[in-house]
């Protein structure tokens with residue numbers, strides 16, 4: 001069981017995201033940001049319409065998204081802002097700290113490990129590993145780059161379930177195999193490779209070039225219709 005930042009086991013957090021669709025999960029951080037602006041403005045409650053307008057989502061979708069977290073609001077009153085913030089944070093696993101390991105301490109791995117935006121969301125880079133002896137022993141952010149050989153020990157020591165793959169495409173499958181063997185069950189893959197993993201392991205692939213290509217496509221369409 002992972003622990004909350006205060007060290008208290010949080011069983012509710014472990015089950016909070018069960019059965020929540022990915023599309024809903026992707027909108028929850030947006031709601032969280034909007035709710036923080038409401039809280040900063042001193043609002044104790046908000047309606048689904050207010051939340052929807054501020055988030056740029058339709059109100060029915062907001063209500064459906066929040067119902068996945070067991071949050072239905074109160075008729076005529078709306079949602080309690082503070083409690084909804086807690087429920088969403090719990091749904092996103094942010095009431096607990098998740099230690100992750102980054103494999104590959106090159107341009108991308110280094111940038112990710114020094115990024116300050118993970119910690120507020122309950123993600124801590126516990127280890128950065130690389131096979132290049134010239135990188136091992138250097139420091140990225142607060143973390144010393146260690147050899148890939150310590151993977152098993154690092155995963156066991158920090159009870160790591162989540163890993164980031166930031167190695168060249170040709171090394172990605174071998175790294176994934178080692179991660180799975182070490183006990184990692186979730187992989188965020190940046191490498192240009194389709195990873196083969198057992199069914200109990202979840203892989204999410206990030207490809208910024210695809211995102212840029214989509215924007216380029218829309219720009220081209222705009223230019224064509226102009």
Ligand SMILES: NC(=O)c1ccc[n+]([C@@H]2O[C@H](COP(=O)([O-])OP(=O)(O)OC[C@H]3O[C@@H](n4cnc5c(N)ncnc54)[C@H](O)[C@@H]3O)[C@@H](O)[C@H]2O)c1
Nearest residue numbers: 104106107108130131132166167168169171191206207208
């Ligand atoms: N998906 C995206 O949007 C996106 C964006 C940028 C880069 N990338 C990909 O991310 C990966 C990293 O890119 P980069 O620019 O940081 O490359 P890089 O060459 O700077 O870094 C790669 C690092 O991986 C290490 N490495 C190689 N084999 C290894 C292994 N078996 N185990 C552990 N470490 C190993 C290397 O020593 C190096 O430090 C590449 O596959 C690249 O194509 C993806």
